[in-house]
């Protein structure tokens with residue numbers, strides 16, 4: 260199962276690296292962490308990284324971000340190898356045709372739903388992040404060769420921080436901390452990086468979060484906190500889609516609350532719902548009943564209809580789960 264990336268890429272002169280659409284810190288960190296390593300380990304090979312546009316904070320902190328090809332234009336018809344990171348090929352977006360034409364495909368990922376889409380696969384659902392897996396493939400035999408440097412270390416650290424919620428989620432294990440501790444010895448400015456990438460918010464984000472919280476309401480004897488923003492409110496604060504991303508996660512951090520619900524109106528009048536839970540409510544199941552999906556503790560959906568009616572349906576589904584949990588105890 261363990262992979263040595265240099266063995267897999269032996270003899271390749273052109274290598275494409277890419278990850279999923281709307282790339283997050285783990286996706287960009289794993290792509291550019293691997294790329295920074297390959298620039299040095301395979302100086303005669305051409306390494307092209309294809310990704311959609313990335314956040315300003317990632318642009319600022321990812322080593323080699325300026326080298327990312329965001330246009331997906333290339334003069335190479337078929338790459339000798341394609342490394343698909345942090346996703347399976349159906350989520351590659353505009354780089355999927357490049358994957359399909361490549362002579363050899365390699366898939367490295369930690370998503371449990373990924374069956375492995377490459378000629379060779381290193382998919383480990385237990386891993387904290389794709390960056391942790393990229394670290395494993397750089398020098399799996401532990402030869403001690405100088406494979407790591409500041410740029411690679413920084414990029415991999417960024418992905419680990421992103422996918423573990425700054426080493427806070429249950430996917431954080433001993434191995435995660437050991438790798439992160441090793442990476443930190445390469446001397447990048449981790450306090451600034453964590454602040455900028457994980458905690459910093461735009462002013463629009465701060466203001467709309469405050470507004471939603473002020474207008475929020477408790478349900479189910481305080482176990483559910485719900486808030487709604489119509490498109491006029493979203494426009495009033497100049498909030499973009501990404502400004503609305505963290506609101507539900509912020510709401511679920513309220514004392515006594517098990518589940519948060521945030522609904523916001525899209526430009527076409529539909530509502531996007533974002534649910535989070537702390538301990539036992541399966542929000543994926545709630546969202547699936549509304550045509551969405553996700554993880555047990557974080558899920559979402561998009562639906563037509565009156566937001567109050569949507570909220571009522573959600574509250575009913577959640578209270579059924581709350582009642583079941585109460586009976587179980």
Ligand SMILES: [Mn+2]
Pocket residue numbers: 285286345369388389422
């Ligand atoms: Mn990831």
